[in-house]
Amino acid sequence: MSLDTNTEWYSEIHDPNGAAFSLRVKAKLHEEKTPFQTIAIYDTEGFGRLMTIDGLVMLTDRDNFIYHEMMSHPVLFTHPNPKRVLVIGGGDCGTLREVLRHPGVEVAHQVEIDERVTRLAEEYFPLLCESNGDPRAELLFEDGIRWVKEAEAGYYDVIIIDSTDPVGPAEGLFGEAFYHDAIRALGTHGLLVQQSESPLYHMHLLTDIHKALRRSGFADVQSLHFPQPVYPSGWWSCTMACKDAAFSGFREQAARERPFATRYYNADLHRGATALPTYMQEAFAALKG
């Protein structure tokens, strides 16, 4: 069967795996070339609005809740008392919105290199940006790598790296030099979490991230997995690292009694997301050798 040609499709080809994901498009609403990348917004038939960067799916209205909830709530319920949170990337503001649901958070800095991502999210994904006016939030349009390098030592409790794939502007966010700076910027019990691609397609990258985080001095590293239908393979992961201690569960009671609604996240699901497939367990165990 081929894609019908009497309607328009947006397709993302994942070349190394000979696979593609397509969404039927009602209209292209916007396209622009920024100093960093090309951003496009589409209206799709079944997924609401779609934002792409350099031809790759960033998010859709329909399923972004899974990713945004999993990039924020597990790490925030793992830290004992997160007050100062840094989001690197995340220009669509969906992760920031979830972070701000936590009443204990006092400061949330979002450092996105490309202001146009946020301005377009404000226009085309207003729900994701509904907390941008929160007095605890500060939207900064800077290079996240430099921001972390220059951050006050020990300032942040949690750093969330909500970036694009590790090519182009985001590449430096997946390396030891950056992780060293992140450790310095984190306080006691500080945690980092990073989107870490597909468990089916990118195990090599996942093990590289684990290795680099450990070599940089993080005391423990743990990946979580979750569905993300519009990303390559429909299956995604994030990887948490703890500055100074081994992971030993999370604040389950607080997660159960969270004073805000979620659509994907809950305490049992949090624990479930840390239960990795056997082949992933084996790959990570082999690193510790």
Added chain:
Amino acid sequence: MSLDTNTEWYSEIHDPNGAAFSLRVKAKLHEEKTPFQTIAIYDTEGFGRLMTIDGLVMLTDRDNFIYHEMMSHPVLFTHPNPKRVLVIGGGDCGTLREVLRHPGVEVAHQVEIDERVTRLAEEYFPLLCESNGDPRAELLFEDGIRWVKEAEAGYYDVIIIDSTDPVGPAEGLFGEAFYHDAIRALGTHGLLVQQSESPLYHMHLLTDIHKALRRSGFADVQSLHFPQPVYPSGWWSCTMACKDAAFSGFREQAARERPFATRYYNADLHRGATALPTYMQEAFAALKG
């Protein structure tokens, strides 16, 4: 971006959601029309061999392990002592292979309506069929609905419904009349498990399955979720039902000490797969009203 036209793609369009998944094809190895359906086999660039039925992806070499392990091991480690297992559908024999890994299983009947599915699996997916000669296995090519209706009362410990989507020949496997017959064919503590489609695309079907299973007399119903990259949305589910008791965990110790290797399944992951997203919990809770 469009699919390049200088290579051949196999595409499955999921029309109600305006989405499509495509695999780049090196060659079509086989195609035939049986009395029931059209079966095709492709060699793909990144997923090994692919079998489709009536244009829909059934399985690929690369990721079928997730589905087959999740259709077999959770239900078999939930039943206290499964000896007699019935697989309905499952003509590729991958679920049967996993069932036969359990040393306690004494009888495994596979009832597939279309013998050609199995004959083509033997030819093109030989690994999945490697246990077909096991003396405990019996391959029957019959209508699964009639088979269950005519089965000896109380004979089976576990019934696994490894069918295609609930249209065409499989439609009758998703209804109360069939579930009634299944209850009769199940012994004390008997369990049924059924593939139950995508949590993103098919929540209506999932709640319908829950309702029908309960109305038919099953004492408890529980869904599990797992990634399945080649199925629509890349996210899939199965639904278990217990004939006469509420679910209360599974044989965790036995799952930990299982005398066989798995690539996806393990005891922690089993529990994780039962931890449902909040929106699914809410949809199922509303049914109990």
